[in-house]
Every structure is written in structure tokens, then in C-alpha cells.
Amino acid sequence: xxxxxxxxxxxxxxxxPLRDNPTVVMGHGGGGQLSADLxxxxxxxAFDNPVLAQMGDAAVVxxxxxxxxxxxxxxxSFTVTxxxxxxxxIGKLAVHGTVNDVAMVGARPLFLSVGFIxxxxxxxxxxVRIAASMAAACRQAGVTIITGDTKVVDKGHGxxxxxxxxxxxxxxxxxxxxxxxxxxxxVVIVSGxxxxxxxxxxxxxxxxxxxxxxxxxTAALHGxxxxxxxxxxxxxxxxDPTRGGLAAALNEIAAASSVGIExxxxxxxxxxxxxxxxxxxGLDPFYIAxxxxxxxxxxxxxxxxxxxxxxxxxxxxxxAMVGTVKExxxxxxxxxxxxxxxxxxxxxxxxxxxRIC
Amino acid sequence: xxxxxxxxxxxxxxxxPLRDNPTVVMGHGGGGQLSADLxxxxxxxAFDNPVLAQMGDAAVVxxxxxxxxxxxxxxxSFTVTxxxxxxxxIGKLAVHGTVNDVAMVGARPLFLSVGFIxxxxxxxxxxVRIAASMAAACRQAGVTIITGDTKVVDKGHGxxxxxxxxxxxxxxxxxxxxxxxxxxxxVVIVSGxxxxxxxxxxxxxxxxxxxxxxxxxTAALHGxxxxxxxxxxxxxxxxDPTRGGLAAALNEIAAASSVGIExxxxxxxxxxxxxxxxxxxGLDPFYIAxxxxxxxxxxxxxxxxxxxxxxxxxxxxxxAMVGTVKExxxxxxxxxxxxxxxxxxxxxxxxxxxRIC
Numbered sequence: 001x002x003x004x005x006x007x008x009x010x011x012x013x014x015x016x017p018l019r020d021n022p023t024v025v026m027g028h029g030g031g032g033q034l035s036a037d038l039x040x041x042x043x044x045x046a047f048d049n050p051v052l053a054q055m056g057d058a059a060v061v062x063x064x065x066x067x068x069x070x071x072x073x074x075x076x077s078f079t080v081t082x083x084x085x086x087x088x089x090i091g092k093l094a095v096h097g098t099v100n101d102v103a104m105v106g107a108r109p110l111f112l113s114v115g116f117i118x119x120x121x122x123x124x125x126x127x128v129r130i131a132a133s134m135a136a137a138c139r140q141a142g143v144t145i146i147t148g149d150t151k152v153v154d155k156g157h158g159x160x161x162x163x164x165x166x167x168x169x170x171x172x173x174x175x176x177x178x179x180x181x182x183x184x185x186x187v188v189i190v191s192g193x194x195x196x197x198x199x200x201x202x203x204x205x206x207x208x209x210x211x212x213x214x215x216x217x218t219a220a221l222h223g224x225x226x227x228x229x230x231x232x233x234x235x236x237x238x239x240d241p242t243r244g245g246l247a248a249a250l251n252e253i254a255a256a257s258s259v260g261i262e263x264x265x266x267x268x269x270x271x272x273x274x275x276x277x278x279x280x281x282g283l284d285p286f287y288i289a290x291x292x293x294x295x296x297x298x299x300x301x302x303x304x305x306x307x308x309x310x311x312x313x314x315x316x317x318x319x320a321m322v323g324t325v326k327e328x329x330x331x332x333x334x335x336x337x338x339x340x341x342x343x344x345x346x347x348x349x350x351x352x353x354x355r356i357c
Numbered sequence: 358x359x360x361x362x363x364x365x366x367x368x369x370x371x372x373x374p375l376r377d378n379p380t381v382v383m384g385h386g387g388g389g390q391l392s393a394d395l396x397x398x399x400x401x402x403a404f405d406n407p408v409l410a411q412m413g414d415a416a417v418v419x420x421x422x423x424x425x426x427x428x429x430x431x432x433x434s435f436t437v438t439x440x441x442x443x444x445x446x447i448g449k450l451a452v453h454g455t456v457n458d459v460a461m462v463g464a465r466p467l468f469l470s471v472g473f474i475x476x477x478x479x480x481x482x483x484x485v486r487i488a489a490s491m492a493a494a495c496r497q498a499g500v501t502i503i504t505g506d507t508k509v510v511d512k513g514h515g516x517x518x519x520x521x522x523x524x525x526x527x528x529x530x531x532x533x534x535x536x537x538x539x540x541x542x543x544v545v546i547v548s549g550x551x552x553x554x555x556x557x558x559x560x561x562x563x564x565x566x567x568x569x570x571x572x573x574x575t576a577a578l579h580g581x582x583x584x585x586x587x588x589x590x591x592x593x594x595x596x597d598p599t600r601g602g603l604a605a606a607l608n609e610i611a612a613a614s615s616v617g618i619e620x621x622x623x624x625x626x627x628x629x630x631x632x633x634x635x636x637x638x639g640l641d642p643f644y645i646a647x648x649x650x651x652x653x654x655x656x657x658x659x660x661x662x663x664x665x666x667x668x669x670x671x672x673x674x675x676x677a678m679v680g681t682v683k684e685x686x687x688x689x690x691x692x693x694x695x696x697x698x699x700x701x702x703x704x705x706x707x708x709x710x711x712r713i714c
Binding site for chain 2 (some may be wrong): 021022024025027028039042046048051059061063064073079099110111113115116117119120121124128131132134135138142145146148150152154156158159162166168170241277350354
């Protein structure tokens with residue numbers, strides 16, 4: 001009773017967005033538990049169908065009939081602010097983000113559609129720069145923008161521009177990569193330093209200065225995935241840990257596969273600048289967004305060979321084995337800490353950094 | 358010199374958005390000449406490739422190789438305001454709009470992706486209603502939402518929600534429907550009353566009262582297209598005249614095919630309420646957006662049979678032959694008026710009604 005009085009439950013205000021909020025809150029777009037709830041309780045029941053229910057980074061369909069080619073389709077809207085940041089811009093991000101989602105089922109990305117929502121008053125010069133950046137990213141990734149749309153909203157009802165990209169990729173036969181395929185005994189690999197994109201955005205947005213400029217890691221990962229699949233097609237899960245970071249991606253896999261995941265915290269590559277920024281700001285690098293990194297879960301027997309091939313690729317130089325899949329604590333991600341303890345790496349309810357992609 | 362002084366060229370202000378504006382203006386999203394300029398001078402050079410350059414309502418690709426199925430892909434972002442209007446809402450519009458773009462190359466729409474950009478503070482109940490409306494529109498149209506994405510932007514940086522849909526359809530062999538295929542001697546058919554969607558939006562937005570409530574004509578047109586193609590696969594052009602109305606769609610065809618188009622103004626079905634609203638507001642129904650109408654251009658020999666089949670379909674009851682394709686005045690649309698004159702039906706520079714879809 002004393003505690004109740006001290007905490008003043010009747011007049012408290014919660015620092016997290018309330019989960020029973022009657023309106024949209026920022027956390028609904030954060031890639032954490034609120035995003036998951038919105039999908040689970042609002043969109044999935046409304047749009048009920050088995051393809052959507054698989055909830056992969058990309059959906060797999062065979063529009064030409066069962067013997068036709070398998071296509072991977074993914075869509076993503078980009079609302080990052082600011083539009084330009086160290087290492088990239090919203091256009092580059094919009095190409096890489098969707099290319100990566102298509103690549104995370106093992107498909108080769110081929111085509112993109114682009115939808116622009118421009119805000120009245122946006123400098124056309126900025127749009128020119130962003131279009132050029134998208135074109136360069138497409139050329140480098142070997143994808144083609146085949147169709148597009150442009151809308152303009154009144155000044156004050158946008159943020160310069162929002163971009164939607166939808167990607168179409170071709171999926172080779174024999175591949176079956178999805179969040180539900182992690183098995184006890186599998187290993188968890190991360191392709192390199194985590195937290196870089198999020199800290200790059202945060203630093204420019206908040207005007208933070210670090211000893212070195214942190215540049216976004218935004219990159220197209222399908223080349224790296226192709227190398228990995230060349231070692232073995234028996235890769236169980238792939239995810240690019242964007243919103244919600246490593247923690248959200250691994251929690252989604254643990255839940256979808258009904259397995260436990262144990263991380264070795266000290267094995268996860270966190271660059272010094274990200275570490276320093278997180279210490280200073282009270283953030284956890286496991287929850288920071290990445291745009292050029294992937295997580296792979298695969299049988300232990302292939303781990304060394306896949307890691308070796310990854311480290312020979314420019315985007316996998318610092319690839320590392322960071323954990324294992326367990327039968328214990330299904331649906332839960334646990335980290336062994338540097339001092340020998342264990343902590344639960346839960347999914348955030350909302351988000352640490354809004355508007356990161 | 359006197360005129361120059363009277364007009365005061367040095368201090369004039371132009372009622373139309375300036376074409377050499379250094380920033381984005383509303384007209385860049387209006388489907389008129391400014392939209393066309395943005396695409397022609399900014400996006401096409403940046404994203405240069407032959408599929409995009411065809412500028413159809415949908416792009417046609419064969420991701421499985423030359424012998425694989427032909428797919429039609431189209432993307433559209435929806436920023437209509439208000440979100441709910443007589444006869445529909447933004448969700449229904451987002452399904453129909455993209456289904457129709459896919460149908461306008463003769464393809465059967467199969468799958469949709471959906472990207473939501475939600476504004477912080479939007480009532481979740483509205484989102485529930487919109488999702489339910491999209492689901493119903495999908496069921497009715499026989500398409501499936503296979504993948505999606507949700508972002509949230511800060512209060513004041515959206516308008517409740519924006520929706521992007523990207524559609525994938527299957528294109529039968531032998532069909533070649535595009536804006537560049539109109540030939541002298543072809544006839545122009547419109548599937549019914551024009552101007553209804555635009556006036557419905559305008560009436561609710563501006564609080565205008567007419568004798569009868571004008572309801573949006575939003576509808577999925579692929580069933581009607583299938584009927585038409587069942588009469589003859591030899592249809593040259595199809596367009597759904599949305600932003601920019603009948604005028605923009607016909608001007609695009611005239612330009613792409615290097616032909617002249619002559620309209621019989623009195624043959625174009627304009628419902629009395631649209632006519633009255635346009636008279637009152639000084640608008641031209643040829644420029645008002647439609648969401649459940651199509652224009653078809655086809656050889657004269659098939660016209661009667663196609664028209665008869667259209668009139669037997671609920672969405673083509675008031676289909677009419679409204680013009681012919683000429684060798685004269687290539688790239689230009691001309692209307693014969695009720696009193697025997699002729700007027701040029703040009704493309705607008707900007708738009709009459711912003712944020713119509």
C-alpha cells in the first residue's frame with residue numbers, strides 16, 4: 001500500500017506509448033512490439049491469407065502457376081529524416097532496403113517500382129540529387145526501376161518526400177529460407193558491425209559530434225547472400241536487422257521457429273564509435289537499426305565455410321558467429337554477458353529512434 | 358507598348374504554377390503538363406531504361422526469362438483528402454486504382470503490396486475501417502494483399518494516412534495494349550459517365566450541396582476489360598482517366614501514338630450533377646478525375662460488338678463511342694462542340710483539383 005501511494009498510480013504517466021492507445025503512436029512504426037501488435041491484431045485479420053501470414057521480409061508467389069517461376073515481392077516506405085545523412089540519403093536507402101528484403105528469402109532482385117510523395121515547396125534540386133542517388137544504387141545492385149508514381153501533398157503535410165519502393169526478385173528452386181526454419185543446434189551469424197546506420201542518423205539529427213564521423217552502412221546485400229548460398233543452399237533464416245535492430249530480428253525468428261536463441265554478447269561486433277554513442281545516450285546497440293547487415297541462421301556444420309566466404313566479400317569482412325539456437329526458452333533471446341551473467345534481450349514495445357528508415 | 362504597360366509584366370503574378378519553379382508545386386502531382394515535365398526531364402533521364410520509357414499505366418516484364426509468364430506491374434500512392442468520401446475511402450481507392458492500372462494493359466490483377474504511412478494521432482478506428490474496406494475491395498476484385506509495410510510519421514507531417522499499393526498481374530500472350538498503338542481510323546470509347554469521382558471529392562471537401570449526393574464511381578475495371586478482350590484481343594489502347602481526366606489520358610495517347618484525336622463533345626456522357634457542378638464552379642468535366650471509368654481505342658470494325666458487350670456489364674451500362682483517331686493534327690485532341698465549332702482540348706499545366714486520389 002505504501003508503494004502504491006509512492007508511485008501514485010492514479011496520476012502516473014507512462015514513458016512508453018500505451019499499448020491500448022486509441023490513436024496511432026510513433027511506436028506503431030518502430031518495428032517493436034507495437035508494430036507487431038498492429039500487424040497481428042489489425043492487418044492480418046483484415047487481409048487474411050496464407051502468403052501474408054508467413055510474414056517474411058518478402059512474400060513468395062508463383063503468378064504463372066505452380067510450374068512458373070517463383071517470385072519474391074517486398075514493399076517498404078521510407079520516411080527517414082533528415083533526407084540526407086552521412087553515408088547516404090533517403091533514395092539510396094529506398095533502393096537498398098527493398099533489394100535487401102527481397103534478398104532475405106534468397107531471391108535475386110530484378111525490378112523496383114517507386115512511389116514518391118513530394119511535399120509542396122521541396123527544392124527540386126534535392127529531388128534531382130535523390131533520383132541520381134537512387135539510379136546509382138540501382139545500377140550498382142543490378143536492378144531496374146520499371147514503373148513509378150508521383151503525388152504532391154500540401155506544404156506542412158509531408159517532410160520533403162516519402163518514398164515507397166516495391167521489389168520483385170526471382171527465387172531459385174530448392175531454396176526455403178524463412179523465419180520459421182531455425183532449429184536447435186543452428187548457429188547465428190551476423191555479417192559485420194552493428195548499430196552503424198542508426199547512430200549515423202542520430203548523430204546528424206541531434207547534432208552530435210563523435211571523434212570520427214559515423215557513416216550509414218546502407219548497402220545492397222544480395223551479392224553477399226549469393227556467395228553464402230553458393231557455399232550451401234541449406235541456410236535456414238536470413239534477416240536484415242533494420243528497425244528494432246538485432247534484438248527485434250532475433251526475437252521474430254525465435255517466436256516464428258519456437259526456439260530459444262542464445263547470444264554471446266562479447267562476440268557481437270560493435271564498432272567503438274557506436275559503443276561510445278550508446279554509452280553516452282543510454283542506448284543498447286542490439287536495438288539500433290542497421291541497413292547493410294544481415295543475420296543468418298544455419299546448421300553448425302556449414303558455419304565455418306559460410307563465414308570464410310562471407311569474410312572474403314567486402315560486405316562481410318567482419319562477419320562473426322554470435323550465438324546458437326537452443327531448444328530451451330522457446331520464443332526468447334538471451335545474451336551471455338561479458339561478466340558471465342545472462343540477460344533477456346526482449347523486443348522493445350516502442351522504439352529507441354523514430355524515423356530511422 | 359500600351360498593352361505592356363496595362364498588363365504590368367514586371368510585377369505580374371501567374372495564376373498557374375510556374376514551370377520553371379525551383380521547388381515542388383502542387384501541379385507536379387496533378388497529372389497534367391507539370392507532372393509530365395517532372396517525369397520527362399527528371400525521372401526518365403535518371404532512371405533511364407526501356408521498360409520505364411514505355412510509360413504505360415503498368416510496366417510489362419518477364420522475370421522468368423523470355424519464355425516465362427508476362428507480368429504487369431504498377432504502383433500508385435494515394436494521398437486523397439478527405440480519407441472518407443461519398444462512395445468510398447482512401448483504402449478502396451488504393452485497391453481499385455492499382456487494380457485498374459494493371460488491367461489497362463489487359464492483365465489479370467493477382468497480387469497487391471500495401472505500404473501505409475500513418476500520422477501519429479490518427480484514430481485507430483479509422484485505420485480499422487480503411488483496412489476492412491481494402492479487404493472487401495480485394496475480395497470483390499479477386500486480388501490478394503501478399504506483403505505490406507507500416508511507417509509512422511510525427512503529428513503534422515502526414516494527413517492521417519497515405520497508402521501505396523503496387524499490383525502484379527498476369528498478361529495473356531498475344532495482347533499488346535499501349536498508349537502508342539492508336540491508329541488513324543480507330544474509334545474512341547468511354548465506358549460511362551465522366552467526372553463523378555472528382556466532383557464527389559470536391560463536394561465533400563468544400564461542403565458543396567447538390568440536389569443529389571454525387572458518389573465516387575471508384576470500381577475495379579478488370580472484369581469489364583476481360584469482357585472486352587473476349588470480343589476481340591485487338592484493342593489498341595486502354596486508359597483509366599484518373600488525375601487530369603479524359604483530357605490528360607487522350608492527350609497522352611495522341612502524343613505517344615503521334616495521331617490526332619477528335620472528340621464529339623455531345624457524345625461524352627456527363628451526368629447532370631457533374632454538369633451542374635462544373636457550370637457553377639467554372640470547371641471542365643473533361644479534366645475531372647474518374648476512378649471507375651476507362652477509355653478504349655480500337656479498330657472501328659470491332660466498335661459495335663465491344664460496345665454491346667460493355668453495355669451488358671454493370672460498369673459499362675452507359676458506354677459510348679465519343680470520338681475517332683485522325684491522321685490530322687498529330688499529338689492534339691480536338692473537340693467538336695454542340696454548336697458546330699471546334700476547340701482544342703489541351704493538357705492542363707497544373708490541375709483543377711489537387712489531392713483527388
